[in-house]
Amino acid sequence: VQLQASGGGLVQTGGSLRLSCAASGRTFSSYVMAWFRRAPGKEREFVACIVRSGVSTYYADSVKGRFTISRNNAENTVYLQMDSLKPEDTAVYYCAATNDLFSSNWYVSSAYDYWGQGTLVTVSS
DSSP states (O other): OOEEEEEOEETTTTTTTTEEEOSSOOGGSSEEEEEEEEESSSSEEEEEEEESSSOOOOOOOTTTTEEEEEEEETTTTTEEESSOOOGGGOEEEEEEEEEEOOOTTTTTTOOEEEOOOEEEEEEEE
């Protein structure tokens, strides 16, 4: 599957952005989808993931209550709604896909086989 992330940009503290990740192929619904991010000078970190059906979602503590991941399997797209943005949310955001069956692995970037190119989010103070 090929992934194309979009929607990044410059926003002020407290603002909102919605990231999208469009997937090619007819097997999108068979993948757990996730968003990761890499801030300048830091390691890539887990942000959120959503199961194949979209029924369950999981978030990093740092974004819980502010970010919402969702998916539309009919349109092969996963979204990340980001509200109440903070300067520390500044990063390149990547969408990723995995077939891994073990939920404990979904927080780890090495479990993901497919990655989008990344979209830059900058939050000004």
